Amino acid sequence: MQVVNYTSARNNLKSFIDNVCDNNEEIIIATKND
Numbered sequence: 877m878q879v880v881n882y883t884s885a886r887n888n889l890k891s892f893i894d895n896v897c898d899n900n901e902e903i904i905i906a907t908k909n910d
Contacts, residue, residue, distance in 0.1 A: 877902045 878901065885892055885905045892903050 877904065879904045879906055881905070882907050 878895075880892070880903060882905055885903070895901060896903055
């Protein structure tokens with residue numbers, strides 16, 4: 877499981893989606909309030 881901040885997720889969305897699909901790995905997107 878990976879935890880990334882919102883800005884990183886937004887800037888690298890395609891690579892994160894590919895990673896989830898290829899590896900069945902969960903990604904948690906954290907915001908400033910989390």
